[in-house]
Amino acid sequence: MRSVPALGVPVGTLRVLPVRAWNIRALVAGPALLVGPLLLFMAAFYGYPVLAMLARSVTDPHPTLANFAQLAGDGVFLHVFGNTLRTALVVTIGTLLLGYPVALALSRMRPTAATITLTLVLLPFWTSVLVRSYAWMVLLGRRGLINEALRALDIIQTPLKLLNTSFAVDIAMVHILLPYMILPIASVMRQIDPSLPRAAAGMGATPWGAFRQVILPLSMPGALAGTLLVFVLSLGFYITPALVGGPRDLMLSQLIAQQVDLLNWPYAACLSVTLLGATLVLLAATQVLPGVRGAFRLGSR
């Protein structure tokens, strides 16, 4: 739910963590000393406050599970949770379909071209999410660039309703989250030994065959890391749906914010637990899915 620190973090951590990270002997040895300071810092300034906040969902004002009981019968929550999952799914698929080819292209470019492309990918990444959401308001508006262009070309007579719809949320979020998909995939693709597809070609594979049987499986760890990252980030989106979404496009984080503003902290905490729980279940599920573990193991080789 909270913002993810900038670049670089996702790929490495996501690939290292699942693999026997809880092996005690490994923790006691050298790495523990290296990770220790950060771990202490996070425990004190992140772990404790988050747990204290989450504890509110079952202890405020007295020990109770009433909040969670209420959750199950809360039609508003169910609708909003469903909408949140749908949006996250659509955005993840969108970024994967658009991001994968870009990452593939990046891995095949000459260094100069790759640097320029990477900069272009990163440029919006460094722009405030607010600015990018506003930019989409300008583009999608009734008098926005898209509608005006379509009208000038005589393709439409009356302006299309693009802004303040679920479509606007999806497209704006795909744009905002695209770098989170491209970077992990590109990073993994760059590590693929270029002699492998060449060897495949040498043994008679068509370019498509070499891609399908060599590149695609080897790039799966990156695609999976990107998919998880985008999906998890999407679950917590707030500003973009608020700005470009329609009347019914409420996301879970907006509902949480509303409950906080109502001073209904226990219920807000309960909603947060649910969001966090859903995220963790998802992460765990990807470990269990057949093939996925292999993909991770491959990546952490």
Add this chain to the structure above:
Amino acid sequence: MSLSRRHLLALSAASLASWRALAQDAPLPDIGSIPAALKGSGEVRVVGYGGTMQTAQRKAYNDPFEQLTGIKVRDFAGADLNKVKAMVDTGNVEWDVVQLSRGSVKNLMKRGDYFEKIDYELVDVANIDPAYRFEYALDMLVWAEVLGYRTDAFKGAVPVGWKDFWDLKKFPGDRSLIGAGGSSNPELEFAVMAAGVSADKVYPIDVDKAFAALDKVKPSIVKWWDTGAVPVQMLTDKEVVMTSVWNGRMAALQAAGVPAAISWPEGLLKRDAWAVPKNAPNKANAMKYIAFTTMAAPMARLASLIPYGSVNAKSNALIAPAQLAKLPSAPGIKEKLVPYDYEWWAANRDAVLDRWNKWILA
């Protein structure tokens, strides 16, 4: 992604800053001498909403307060009821004066002892209407939630009041109203007035009647807005022909040359209020600051800089007529507005929002 709504509010305010009708060169009335009781030493920490408002507040009364009382003002953006609660709960109060609304103060007081009583011994009570005074908060800014419309949308026809807003035949086009995001409440008042309730009989609100009226306008509402920048943006871009909007934002829009106007009748007269969190570190200075800023001249100075009105009856005489005509507290405008009933909302907010959430998703 993790920006809070308040940040969002401040940022969008900043993005609109160039539009704001901040009359930088307006001649400001002199404050002159002040009661000895307001003088002191040390500092006071004041929290507002940042942006143009805070710039205006600095010029209107923070700087003179420092000069005349000897108390240093440290101002911050990000006033937030939840932070007050957290600060008092943890015994770590960092703020002395917070700009909130009476409704917020009441809501939190329902849950415990979170605010100090206002020291009315220091306040210019002779000139501040009892309606603006409350045990734990003193109103300090008068603004209005009004009907804003595009003047080029209806061939010269002028919508007056909420019956016209609800009249989709006479005034066709998409609309926008406030939603229930953030600290704002849905505009049930407008709905019941559209259903025929007269302005003086709005409270207590007939909630069933309000939702029945909202049903009728719902299909033409393209956005339930929750930050002040959104309605002006939508009027500018012709996303809507009519919307509820804050009067100060409309003044800024008009100053920017957008063909849009305010229809004042049946607007809501709202107020921001100063409140002092329980056990504020500089409580005595906080009370002095509150008394000082609600005097006639400091209030008039703020109203001269930004089109929000004063709670002090003597202020209007000190404001230039052209600026006065834009203020919700001006004679001739104030009478058209319906004073917002913070008491009613404090008592009914939870139930209304519960119903609202279900209604909006239905």
